[in-house]
Amino acid sequence: MSKTVVVVDDSKFLIKQIVDFFEKQLEFQVLGTGNDGNEAIELYTKFKPDLITLDITMPNKDGMDAMKEIIKDFPDANILMISAVRGSAMLECMSAGAKGYVEKPLKFADSEFVNDFKETVSEIFNQ
Amino acid sequence: MKKMVSIKTKLISSTMVLISVIFACVLSVIIIMNVMSVEKNIAKQKKSIMDNLISNGKTLVKNNSMAMTGMAEDNAFTAIQALVSSTVKDDDYVSYGIYMNENNIPWVYATSDNPEGTVSSPEPLNDSMTQWAAALEAVSYRTHYIGNLEFIEFAAPVTSEDEKLGCIRYGLSTKKMYAMIDDILAGGRVSRNISIGILLLLGTISLATGYILIKQIATKITRPIGSLVTSAQAIAGGNYNTAVTSDSNDEIGNLAEHFETMRATIKQYTDHLQDLIDEKMQQVNDILNNIDQGLFTINLDGTVNKEYSARANEILKVDDIASYNLNQLLRLDGNQKRAFDEWLKLVKTRHASQRWKKLTKLAPVQELELLQNEENSQQYVAISYQKVFDKAGNLSKIMILAMDETEKRMKDLQMAAERFKHENEVKAILGIANTPPEEIVEFMDDTKDRLFDLHKEVKVHMEGVIKQRTNHPDGPEYVVTKEKIDAMYRHIHTIKGNAGSYGFELISAIAHKAEDMLEELRQPVKMRRGDSLGMITEYLGKMDEAMEDIHQKIKLVFGKDDEITVRIPENRILKIQDMCKGLESKVSDNVIKPLAIECMMLTWKPLKTLTRKYLKIIQRAIRKQNKNVEFEVVNDAVLYPADELCAIDDAILHLMRNAVDHGIEEPEVREEMGKGIGRIKLEYSKNDRQKVILISDDGRGIDTEKLVEKSIQKGIIKTEDLQSMTEQDKLMLMFHAGISTADAITDTSGRGVGMNVVKEKIEGLGGKIEINTRLGKGTTFTIILPS
Helix, strand or coil: CCCCCEECCCCCHHHHHHHHHHHHHCCCCCEEECCCHHHHHHHHHHCCCCCEEECCCCCCCCHHHHHHHHHHEEEEEEEEHHHHHHCCHHHHHHCCCCCCECCCCCCCHHHHHHHHHHHHHHHHHHC | CCCCCHHHHHHHHHHHHHHHHHHHHHHHHHHHHHHHHHHHHHHHHHHHHHHHHHHHHHHHHHHHHHHHHHHHHHCEEEEHHHHHHHHHEEEEECEEEEEEECCCEEEEEEEECCCEEECCCCCCCCCHHHHHHHHHCCCEEEEECCCCCEEEEEEEEEEEECEEEEEEEEEEEEEHHHHHHHHHHHHHHHHHHHHHHHHHHHHHHHHEEEEEHHHHHHHHHHHHHHHHHHHHHHHHHHCCCCCCCCCCCCCHHHHHHHHHHHHHHHHHHHHHHHHHHHHHHHHHHHHHHHHHEEEEEEECCCEEEECCCCCHHHHHCCCCHHHHCCHHHHCCHHHHHHHHHHHHHHHHHHHHCCCHHHHHHHCCHHHHHHCCCCCCCCCEEEEEEEEEEEECCCCCEEEEEEEEEEEHHHHHHHHHHHHHHHHHHHHHHHHHHHHHHHHHHHHHHHHHHHHHHHHHHHHHHHHHHHHHHHCCCCCCCCCCCHHHHHHHHHHHHHHHHHHHHHHHHHHHHHHHHHHHHHHHHHCCCCCCCHHHHHHHHHHHHHHHHHHHHHHHHHHHHHHCCCHHHHHCCCCHHHHHHHCCCCCHHCCCCCCHHHHHHHHHHHCEHHHHHHCCCCCCCCHHHHHHCCCEEEECCCCCCCEEEECCCCCHHHHHHHHHHHHHHCCCCCCCHHHHHHHCCCCEEEEEECCCCEEEEEEECCCCCCCCHHHHHHHHHCCCCHHHHHHHHHHHHHHHHHHHCCCCCHHHHHCCCCCCCCCCHHHHHHHHHHCCCEEEEEEEEEEEEEEEECC
């Protein structure tokens, strides 16, 4: 059975790209997509997917807060941060329990980026 | 750990168990045999007692019966009584004695209680024994019980010449006989117990002796093993110096010999190993001291270890890495320190499951910028991290590599500067080549004039500063008024903007710095006014140089220098044009007419220049919307009067903005549709009768159905009108006041004036507007104006 994922990002265009990647390259089943932190929590609670991807900078509730709330309710949640934010914010997310991270920009045409993304996902499921 | 049981103990206990088992078997066989012989003996004894008893009893009654025959014939009652009574009294075995007559009436009944045997009331006896006795013809006996006691009754008839006179009966108790048997039995038991006791005693003695003997043997056997164990313990503890010896001549002695060989080999090996380690450590230290990289290691708690490369001191500008803590070495402030601790924690928990590359990317320090001590210049140190594992394969330390990248960085900067310079050159040349010469000349003249004015102005202020300082050495600084600064700022800002739009970025960049310096003049004094003005003068000088450079390039691009450097004051041209006005229509002279036309064309400009203002405005909208659009102006080198398009500026702008806002799709949509970059085209042509302006885009086109639907909704047309409407009629609904562009094209809201204003404007000029559209392919607006 294929794994399930929920994709959350404030850019619809990027959501489409991430969803495509998960469906076509990783053969995940995408259960839902959201545009901010509140939707992230709602979707996670509703679907309890194998994986949720979160952007950090988002309107209403940012990805870091959403991540912490999800971890609080579901300590085993697999959370993948996908963000352009570098440095301490990413470190904070990882320390708070995110299982992996991928840095924007999403260069899906670049094989190095694609491999890193895939490996990051496989690391999450082998932890 | 298993509980230790020594070989000695095992040897003793197993031997003892063996002896005990053998002893127990022997003992039980002897007891069984003993018991069997005693039983047999008792049975024999019992039979002989019994036989004896029976023969005595028989003799007794037989003798009595014969003796009594006479007494009974004579009815010698007293004699019978005396005989019976004395028999009962004298014989210990006889318990009772009875003489009864032929009618079973007892004459004597003697017991131990009634030894005389007197019968007080003679009644015939009627018990079973009496009946048995009465029926007897000869001597007989029979066993019977009175209560619990067993008796053997012997009886015989007393007869005289075949006439039965009576019966004599004696009861012998078996009690005495059994007592005798018990006595015999007891004797048997005592002798048995004695023999068992002797056997037990013998057993115990042999066990004790066995134990002592075995213990001695076991001790003798295991002593060499014990000494081997002691040697092994010493070796296990790392002491290979004591030799293993054993004088034993058995397998243990053999084992000890092998053990000794092994110890010697290991000792040799470890001695060599220590040499090897010392040698390796020396090599490592040599490497660390000679390596051109700053290396040091930290533990997972952030403490710094002793070992480091000599170069690390130099790179991190300390005298001894090991005597500093991490905060000092990596110049961590409070927040970074916390982040570093956080990172170390993350490394500890995740290093096994996550790629090291991704983990180190999260490290709070990736680069250090240190001040060079002597030259006071920046030094760039790249910091990277490596995992160090201990012998057991666990992550024990992190190695930090510090690399001096200053030289590389400087080269990069130099290269960037070089690149910037070359790019500028290329951009400048492209700018010149793509701009009509008139325009470039206009820019050059304008900029030169402004620079000239600026130089003059700055010079005035410089003099003012000097004067102020001379006249009032301790007085306040010279003040440049706000108005003057504003005026200079405007000049510089214009130069910056113009230079930028033609691709002369070097001038733009210098102008930008000059602007900053002018801002300095507005501020309360931070640096001396003279210095600020001096800097501005320097920038102006640089701009002069850059201008000269561009001038050279212009010559290069356009060829002859004089062709473009002729400068005619505008008023003189206007005067000539004024004089020529109307000439071309009044005269038909072949010489005069073209001359007049050429005169009029002196101030004409290429279409590219005329449309530049639209593009500038539209570019801003494009940037804001993050769209990717390319413009094309067809035949943009053709000259037209400067005011050719002025009347319909607004209409053109509106249509072009619409094309950007609603026509061209978002980049991702276009990519999906395989349409690539968006294109907006402007075409202008004119003849004697009319001017035609075409504005087209390759965007999403107009949805006529939707437009009609909206128009019906808003009551602009009725459903029945549709039949008589052509496609063009329907499209024209777009220009209705109640309809916004957005209604027809997208779901997003429209903006700005409606299309109705555009239509009114064009119709006001006596012209008309037409639309051609294909859904998904694009839209073309055609404006036709009378010439």
